[in-house]
Amino acid sequence: MENAKIILTAENMTKSFGITRALKGVPLQLKSGEVLGLIGENGSGKSTLTSIIAGIQPADAGEIRLNGAPYGAQSSVEACRQGICMILQEKATFDHLSVAQNIFVGDEKRFGRFGILDIKRMNREAEDILKSIGITGLEVKKKIAECSFEEGKLVELARAASTDPQILIVDETTTALSQNGRNILYRMMEKMKRENKSIIFISHDIDEMMEKCDRLMVLRDGDYIDTIGRGDFSAARIKKLMVGREIADNYYREDHTCSYDKEVVLKLEEVSTEHLHNINLELHRGEILGFSGLADSGMHDIGKAAFGAIRLSSGRVCDKDGETVKNPQAAMHKKIAYIGKNRDQESLFINSPIKDNISVASLKKLSKNTFIPPRKEREFVLEWAERLEVKMQDIDQYVMELSGGNKQKVALAKWLGFGADIFILDCPTRGIDIGVKASIYRLMENLKAQGKSILLISEEMPEVIGMSDRIIVLKDGVQSGEFERDETLSEHALINCMV
Amino acid sequence: MMKKINMKKILAAALTLGLLCGCLVGCGSNTAQDQEGSAGLETGNEQGATGEESFKIAIGFTDNGATMFSLMANNVKTMVEGMGGTVVFQGGIGASADATIQFVEDQIAAGADGIVFGPPSDSVLTTVTTMCEEAGVYWGIAFRSITDEEIKALVESSDYYIGHCFEDEEKTGYQVMSNLHNKGISKVAIISMAKGNNTTDLREQGAQRACEEFGMEIVAEARDLTQASDATNAAESFLSAYSDLDAIFVVGTTGAGIHEAVAKAIEDAGKVESVKLATIDFPDSMAELFEKNILATSSGAPSWGYDPYMITAAVANACKGNRISDMPLELEIPMYDIDDAETAAKWLEKYGNADTLYYEESVIKDTLDKSVNSGLDEEAMRNMIQEFVENTAD
């Protein structure tokens, strides 16, 4: 391993977006047959670096060599032809094409016969590829639009496998995958390793990184920090390198007692939706109620249903006075706040300034006889942005330009400014670096201490276990288990209820 | 960034304020200032070739190159320029009240001293009267009469309304029928536009009057034909249903080739001898139809452009400070009848040519310009018109 051949080197990679310097002269060395982990907080430059290597965007300066020869792919197709393939964080499949067509997109010529696409052969080969990487139960004729997000990601995986790349770049893909999907990816990575091929792996999950990677390269704010070999891995050290300071080992709640008032502030009675069946639950004052389950367990519907944002097929949601929550306006009237799982589509106006994003929920409060004084609005927004320590130039900066963590802070500032009593948080730390993550956890604790209630829906089990007073596990839209906060509660117990 | 935004806001506010103030000043000004303004415009404007004070007349008809329009435009231009003014043409007014008002407003703004147009309805005239009075602009109407009594009184009380040139549509309808009567025809089928159309309604009234007077009869009618094939169908059913039919009278149409389609239907039915065709306005194929002995008579204005021409002459004189009459002019253009191939050919030769002049330049100078011919009054103009119509095909 130590003497393995270096197949890819990058020197002095530099890239700026406007005033933001995303990469400041970063080097990279990739050996054959290794998994190189890239780790760093949001905005540290991981995705920028890898997307340059994958030919998705050009670097401002720097040199890349592939197998010793200068390399400069102008597009992802060209990179692919040279054996470098990348699986993106974002969705990269075509909704109206079938699974098979997505796998072979850009490569249809292979199946051409007198200008006609041999769909049968394409489907057959697609099935072979799916089978070879261990994906079962995915119909190749199905349109991507009908597939779940996870299935879409698996299709991208299959697409990458079909090109048989020399270097595979996996950017933050595991967050979208269930355990089963992750296993498929891990198997694929191991197989590539055995074939002496290389992988660049990006994930926020430090444990996962330590388990899967041979070396870890740490980036911070576009700077290269350090590379650690497998023998020197330690979570504390990595976190310190990432953040640049010491991070407490456990950033979850430190108490281990289940505590909340008796008063019920929100109630779901026999609630059913497309994905949920007869859910009953009570949220109490000062309680953090966690939800855990597989991606398709229907737990994301709980949040929306509790906020009145989706149509219930039966049952009702009501507040402490027994009044029904029919729609988001009614929910807000009861001081309920909601942060959705898809931050950029559900919580934020990314093409708008921070100001508009924070004030939108509090317009009623800010207006005096219909008039909203601009000064009052600015002061209000500034106050809450500062309280949440949003890193920004000013409140007129566009949300689009912020990192994931700061975006989430803006979304939180909106609801804290609004003065909500009940917070429905769906995957609040999804794709967020540990610095911001920790501050969100502190915030949740503060809210609890103030007697506010939180409905926490999360795909990350440690987070749910670490933060909740009670945990409800969902399986196929039905409650399959309920746990109280306990030091001894393990992920294993939850998993047993999920599958 | 903050500063930038404020600058922009201030700039926007300042610009808006400036513009609005401009508008306020413009509208708050009294007539005296207005006249000053217009006088300023005139002197700053194109100087007439003669060196006299120039004037500009806006004509609300297009100059789009078709013979009919070009003939009008050439003549009007020759006449106005001969009198020392300039002229602009603007089409596209059509049946739109909005466009008419816009036209008048724009042209006043552009410094016109006189305006001539054909209004789509009486109701626009109230506003036109006010606008022209405020701006001190003379104006006249071509092709139309004002039927609404209230509006008529209001318009005619204005000092800037010169008058109108018009055809008497009722009389035209009557005239065609009486011509047919003279040819021994009594049973007639008509092709006309939908009820409610001012022009054809009047023509039909006239036809009806002739029927009562001469004991003729309208036995059938077809309306609102837009295609030649519709006309063929209509004519065929007339011919088969009324064996004693004497003539088909095309009172008015908007479609092309209607006359020809009717003629062909008559021909195909082998009834050229017994059934005749009559029309208003001269169809393009007039000469040929006379030749075939299908067309019995056609009545029309001597030339389409003569209407705007004469009223423009009156407006031009007013612009030069010599009104034809202190009362609004009523200049009726009589219809000219053509009932043989020879006359038809002569007419076509004369007015099928955009270069034909209604009056030679010398006539314009000596007769139509009141500053030279001080005897020009309403009566004199009527005589000119009468003479012109009588000499249509000479």
Add this chain to the structure above:
Amino acid sequence: MERLKKINLKTVFPFLGLAAVIILFQVLTGGKVFSIRNLKAIMNDSFFILIGTVAFSFIMAVGNLDLSMGTVMAVSCTCAAFASGISPVLAIPAAVLAGLVLGCFNGFVHVHMGLGSLIGTMATQSVFQGILVLLLDGGTLAAPVSMLKWGSNGLKITVMILVSLVGAYIFNFTAYGKQCKAVGACSEAARLSGVSVKKVKYMTFIVMGGVVGLLGLFSLIRTGTASAATGGTLMMNVWCAALLGGLPLSGGSACRFRSAVIGSFTMAFLANGMTLMGLGTHDKQLIQGIVFLAAIAISFDRKNLVVIK
């Protein structure tokens, strides 16, 4: 700094456009643009464009479009003409009410029937045209002469300033204005932030209807006539003004109220300048078309390409 420069260029463009149009025609016509008489004509031109664009800017902020405004104006004008036959004063409520009802119908089609605004208003435009023809029975209607005297310039300027001020106030300083922009920015996020998306969209159409109804009334006062051709040029003018002013087709926070004002005056000066130059209708139409195309090409943000709903 680079980012700032880029954004500023785009926001400054409408100002430059207005200035360029004014200077160009001022030079070409030898200073006739600012003659007193001409300013009056510009005021009259901008009256309909400005008021229409003010109302339209709300529809654009939401990210919608309206193809039916011209016809709504004609129907309102016709209703006002009918009402004025009973009593001239009745024309005012009749026009506004007719506009509101048709606007409501537009809202119904877009919000409840779930049709995209472009297709929806294209369909309603056709429906309204049919209603118009039925009402007018193929002819025209005239207003009583006494009504035409209402159309003083003072009234027009007052209405223009009032509508602009109220529009600016609602657009910039009220919850409703901000909610419109929020819906345009991302309707799902707006919904999940407590904005009643349907109500907001409905309101934009109703307001548009009411305002265009008012324009119908003024059209009747101005021309004394209600005909099928009434309002025929409104839509093109308003669209041009909105785009020239820099309102983005995608809606959202990039919508500025000043765009409506700047764009309207640009259009008014442009149309007026061409008349002063003595251009015919056909030339004007051609030039206006080219300007429209240029305005879209410049203002269209291809990166944030959003399909207009």
